[in-house]
Amino acid sequence: MEESLPVFVFWNELKCNFATGFYFREMQSENRPIIEVKNVSKYFDDKTALDNVSLSIRKGEFVTILGPSGCGKTTLLRLIAGFQTASEGTILINGKEITQTPPHKRPVNTVFQKYALFPHLNVYDNIAFGLKLKKMPKAEMTRKVMAALKMVGMTDYEYRDVNSLSGGQQQRVAIARAIVNEPEVLLLDEPLAALDLKMRKDMQMELKEMHKTLGITFVYVTHDQEEALTLSDTIVVMSEGKIQQIGTPTDIYNEPVNAFVADFIGESNILNGTMVRDRLVNFCGKDFECVDEGFGEDVPVDVVIRPEDLYIFPASDRTKAQLQGRVQSCIFKGVHYEMVVLCDGYEFVVQDYHAFEAGMEVGLIVKPFDIHIMKKERICNTFEGRMIDENHVEFLGCEFECAHVDMSDKSKDWEHLSIEVDFDKIDLLDDSEDGILTGEVKFILYKGNHYHLTVLSDWDEDVYVDTNDVWDDGDRVGISVRPEDIRVTVK
Amino acid sequence: MVKKILMQTYLWILLVLLYAPILIIVVFSFTEAKVLGNWTGFSLNLYKSLMNTGAHHSLMNAFVNTIAIALIAATVSTLLGSVAAIGIFNLRARGRKAMGFVNTIPILNGDIITGVSLFLLFVSLGITQGFTTVVLAHITFCTPYVVLSVMPRLKQMNPNLYEAALDLGATPMQALWKVIVPEIRPGMISGFLLALTISIDDFAVTVFTIGNQGLETLSTYIYADARKGGLTPELRPLSAIIFVVILVLLIIINRRAGKVKR
Amino acid sequence: MNKLRLFFASRKSWTLPYLIFSVVFVVIPLLLIVVYAFTDEAGNLTLANFSKFFAHPEAVNTFVYSIGIAILTTVGCILLGYPAAWILSRSSSGYSKTLIMLFILPMWVNILVRTLATVALFDFARLPLGEGALIFGMIYNFIPFMIYPIYDTLQKMDKSYIEAAQDLGASSAQVFWKVVLPLSMPGIISGVMMVFMPTISTFAIAELLTMNNIKLFGTTIQENINNSLWNYGAALSLIMLFLIAATSVFNTDGNDNSKRGGEPW
Numbered sequence A: 001m002e003e004s005l006p007v008f009v010f011w012n013e014l015k016c017n018f019a020t021g022f023y024f025r026e027m028q029s030e031n032r033p034i035i036e037v038k039n040v041s042k043y044f045d046d047k048t049a050l051d052n053v054s055l056s057i058r059k060g061e062f063v064t065i066l067g068p069s070g071c072g073k074t075t076l077l078r079l080i081a082g083f084q085t086a087s088e089g090t091i092l093i094n095g096k097e098i099t100q101t102p103p104h105k106r107p108v109n110t111v112f113q114k115y116a117l118f119p120h121l122n123v124y125d126n127i128a129f130g131l132k133l134k135k136m137p138k139a140e141m142t143r144k145v146m147a148a149l150k151m152v153g154m155t156d157y158e159y160r161d162v163n164s165l166s167g168g169q170q171q172r173v174a175i176a177r178a179i180v181n182e183p184e185v186l187l188l189d190e191p192l193a194a195l196d197l198k199m200r201k202d203m204q205m206e207l208k209e210m211h212k213t214l215g216i217t218f219v220y221v222t223h224d225q226e227e228a229l230t231l232s233d234t235i236v237v238m239s240e241g242k243i244q245q246i247g248t249p250t251d252i253y254n255e256p257v258n259a260f261v262a263d264f265i266g267e268s269n270i271l272n273g274t275m276v277r278d279r280l281v282n283f284c285g286k287d288f289e290c291v292d293e294g295f296g297e298d299v300p301v302d303v304v305i306r307p308e309d310l311y312i313f314p315a316s317d318r319t320k321a322q323l324q325g326r327v328q329s330c331i332f333k334g335v336h337y338e339m340v341v342l343c344d345g346y347e348f349v350v351q352d353y354h355a356f357e358a359g360m361e362v363g364l365i366v367k368p369f370d371i372h373i374m375k376k377e378r379i380c381n382t383f384e385g386r387m388i389d390e391n392h393v394e395f396l397g398c399e400f401e402c403a404h405v406d407m408s409d410k411s412k413d414w415e416h417l418s419i420e421v422d423f424d425k426i427d428l429l430d431d432s433e434d435g436i437l438t439g440e441v442k443f444i445l446y447k448g449n450h451y452h453l454t455v456l457s458d459w460d461e462d463v464y465v466d467t468n469d470v471w472d473d474g475d476r477v478g479i480s481v482r483p484e485d486i487r488v489t490v491k
Numbered sequence B: 001m002v003k004k005i006l007m008q009t010y011l012w013i014l015l016v017l018l019y020a021p022i023l024i025i026v027v028f029s030f031t032e033a034k035v036l037g038n039w040t041g042f043s044l045n046l047y048k049s050l051m052n053t054g055a056h057h058s059l060m061n062a063f064v065n066t067i068a069i070a071l072i073a074a075t076v077s078t079l080l081g082s083v084a085a086i087g088i089f090n091l092r093a094r095g096r097k098a099m100g101f102v103n104t105i106p107i108l109n110g111d112i113i114t115g116v117s118l119f120l121l122f123v124s125l126g127i128t129q130g131f132t133t134v135v136l137a138h139i140t141f142c143t144p145y146v147v148l149s150v151m152p153r154l155k156q157m158n159p160n161l162y163e164a165a166l167d168l169g170a171t172p173m174q175a176l177w178k179v180i181v182p183e184i185r186p187g188m189i190s191g192f193l194l195a196l197t198i199s200i201d202d203f204a205v206t207v208f209t210i211g212n213q214g215l216e217t218l219s220t221y222i223y224a225d226a227r228k229g230g231l232t233p234e235l236r237p238l239s240a241i242i243f244v245v246i247l248v249l250l251i252i253i254n255r256r257a258g259k260v261k262r
Numbered sequence C: 001m002n003k004l005r006l007f008f009a010s011r012k013s014w015t016l017p018y019l020i021f022s023v024v025f026v027v028i029p030l031l032l033i034v035v036y037a038f039t040d041e042a043g044n045l046t047l048a049n050f051s052k053f054f055a056h057p058e059a060v061n062t063f064v065y066s067i068g069i070a071i072l073t074t075v076g077c078i079l080l081g082y083p084a085a086w087i088l089s090r091s092s093s094g095y096s097k098t099l100i101m102l103f104i105l106p107m108w109v110n111i112l113v114r115t116l117a118t119v120a121l122f123d124f125a126r127l128p129l130g131e132g133a134l135i136f137g138m139i140y141n142f143i144p145f146m147i148y149p150i151y152d153t154l155q156k157m158d159k160s161y162i163e164a165a166q167d168l169g170a171s172s173a174q175v176f177w178k179v180v181l182p183l184s185m186p187g188i189i190s191g192v193m194m195v196f197m198p199t200i201s202t203f204a205i206a207e208l209l210t211m212n213n214i215k216l217f218g219t220t221i222q223e224n225i226n227n228s229l230w231n232y233g234a235a236l237s238l239i240m241l242f243l244i245a246a247t248s249v250f251n252t253d254g255n256d257n258s259k260r261g262g263e264p265w
Helices: A006-016 A021-028 A073-082 A123-133 A138-151 A167-179 A197-214 A224-232 A249-254 A260-263 B002-028 B045-051 B057-089 B093-109 B111-125 B131-156 B160-167 B170-199 B202-209 B218-229 B235-261 C002-009 C011-037 C046-054 C057-090 C093-109 C111-124 C132-158 C157-167 C172-183 C185-201 C204-209 C218-228 C228-260
Strands: A033-044 A047-058 A064-066 A088-093 A108-111 A186-187 A217-224 A233-240 A242-247 A269-277 A281-283 A286-289 A299-305 A309-312 A322-334 A337-343 A344-351 A361-366 A371-377 A381-389 A390-393 A398-400 A417-421 A426-430 A435-446 A451-457 A462-466 A476-481 A487-490
Touching: A006 B111, A033 A073, A033 A217, A033 A286, A033 B057, A047 A073, A047 A088, A047 A233, A047 A242, A064 A073, A064 A224, A064 A487, A073 A088, A073 A108, A073 A186, A088 A123, A088 C111, A108 A167, A108 C157, A123 A138, A123 A167, A123 B160, A123 C093, A123 C172, A167 A197, A186 A337, A197 A217, A197 A224, A217 A224, A224 A249, A233 A260, A242 A249, A242 A260, A242 A309, A260 A269, A260 A299, A260 A371, A260 A435, A260 A487, A269 A344, A322 A344, A337 A361, A361 A476, A390 A417, A417 A451, A426 A462, A426 C093, A451 A476, B002 B235, B002 C057, B002 C093, B057 B093, B057 B131, B057 B170, B057 B235, B057 C011, B057 C204, B093 B111, B093 B131, B093 C011, B093 C228, B111 B131, B111 C011, B111 C185, B111 C218, B131 B170, B131 B202, B131 C011, B160 B170, B170 C093, B202 B218, B202 C218, B218 C111, B218 C218, B235 C093, C011 C228, C046 C228, C057 C132, C057 C218, C093 C132, C111 C132, C111 C204, C132 C185, C132 C204, C157 C172, C172 C185, C185 C218, C185 C228, C204 C218, C218 C228
Parallel strands: A064 A217, A064 A233, A108 A186, A186 A217
Antiparallel strands: A033 A047, A033 A088, A233 A242, A269 A281, A269 A299, A281 A286, A299 A371, A309 A361, A322 A337, A322 A361, A337 A344, A381 A390, A381 A417, A390 A398, A417 A487, A426 A476, A435 A451, A435 A476, A451 A462
């Protein structure tokens, strides 16, 4: 209760300042987007940081942009703040286009990742920085700074040197410095990344509280999926410069649209499966009832099962078990145990409050509505290529030997071919010199009995590989394909 | 865009001003006139007479002395300074601060104080001033710069490197030689180069410690020359050559550094 | 005894050679200046050297004039060098590195040769030698020492400070005056140290640039030492030493302020 008091004071403050019309406008414009990002792309030299991103943020929302490092989330935030300008597309705030507006003229304020508190100014002067620029009368300014300090729980710190503050305290000052300007949108760039776990949890709660009290829009960038699930009204999942999914935390967690999102948000078992018909899926060599329909018959799909949705019990009760296996390992995770169970060659991660020791025979059950089916984005690698001669084909910028192709039919276009290679027919080599071309492993997905890798070739095209070998993110690999595994089709 | 052009123009005007005097020396090294600034037609005679050491024995002598002093002083101060830096780095905070202060004295003092104080030292001890005293004086003001360029390297070094070497069975000496020295080598090299330059460039300290035994360095030679009224014409080609050699050296070093980084 | 052995075994003892060297060639010589300054030729304690200085308006004037020239040079270097450093820090790193090298390169030509070349430049442009030439020559000689440290601090400055200021509503000019300039103070201060100190103690350069018309304090000291007036020369040196000490104390104060809490050392 003590903590909510300063918040209340600040709220009164705000109401006075915004005059009475503010609340009315707020009600009226409930569903009007405050930020609209339309088809925005950003290129750095020849690197694409953002690829045709569109996003609409409603007033008062707490939106989190979530993704692994290098996915373009910070770039997107910086485009909204105005530190960088979009290569293509437009950005609107409050219906006004601001794509080219310099940052100091935008109605947004930013909390920086490493705080960026001015080291030559004390706490008070840091917070008053923006107000001084607006030439605000001194008395009013002092009142606002004090209210902001109160709001972040830093009263009495106003004359402290910012360098003498702890990380958490600097964070609070950085937030106060931004909100004292009463921005319509507060942008937060991984603001808690530098704090320790305990402090981070506390600050999360305080931010959530602050968002409620201030009623302004928060756009929050993080790579921490748990933080995103805890804080947000809406989560925007990004990867490789593209938005993968937008939705509420529950949606994102329960209905991930693709394997990337499923893997990135929470833990999951992702397996290859086949949709036998509506509401019946086959994976791990068995048929399972599920609730999804509309995929067609005998269509390859990705199956996602969350570890907490697998029920585990001793194998003595064989009649119940949908899957039977042996526990490989068992780790205590604080609240629950996490076990890896091997069933018919597939590994499943299972979470349960009871421990099942390694080596135990167990049975597993999963309920139909806990099986989540996702359409496969692709079932094999497809490249564009051309014939060099009857035994050689060019794709991915390299020449490959292939099975003999009869090229006698001159009416066919041998210059524009579609080349297909199965995921498991691509060989990755330790020594990048040995391959026909080289690439870098950039995404690894474990599919129960094999790894599904995304390798960015030096030709800048993705190559998808199924393998049993263990690779790491960022490994340089050689890529080669055997001649008989290359399928050539004339378009 | 206009702003950008204006900014670049400013930089280049400044550079042109900085280089104008040097350019004048280089240009007028190709003419014979006694006085700098008179153009009496293109000629390579000054270069020829510079190469012909007999003709300008004293100038070449001064040049050789300058280089010899600089090389000795830079080598000694690099060794002394690097050893000292490692020692200082291992001191506790208070000792480190004290040594840091002692180290900055010659830098802060300014040439003239260093020169006068060393002069007083040598005359008080009754030491005849000459080559040795000049070298000692140069070591005095060069070493602090070596310490200052080696220290950051030591600070940047992962503190566990040395321990890792010991852990893997190296003796302290081996650990030092195989781990620490390679880590600080760039600092030692830049310290050496810095020492070389300031030693070659020095005039004030040299003039106080060179004595009157007839020893000359480039600086004192030029000073005496200028006082007599005007430069020895051969100084122009000599300066031009030194400048071009250094320019080429720097370009090569920069290129190599660039390549290594890539 | 044990402690001593430990000291020699540890690498702390590696400071010893330099410590001994410094005592002999730095500390003792400085003490000698003090000793000579307060004694006469016979070695008796006296203040005569100092009263001689204050009794000669010419010497005092030279001293004050030298300080004035040093201040002018320093200010000139800041005014001309800061914009250059700022522009360099905003250029692409490869380009700025090359340019910085170009700015430092002239330092490799002997300072006296450079000075004489400046004289030639003034002759060439038919400009009179004198105070103007002196200031130009001084700035010309020392401006690289100002540009480099300022460039260095600007270069290392976290760009997010600038972004934060923009974010809080500062225009480009306000960003500069309220954030960039205050944050680059350490660079300016070390630039001042590297320009002001050498300028007050230069000699020879002034004579060459003004055809012996203007004498700076450094020359006065050198003339006295040359004329075997060691005690008086030592006294003058001590006066200059006080000036240097005063400036550096002022400067380290400023430095401490900006670095507080930063260095873990």
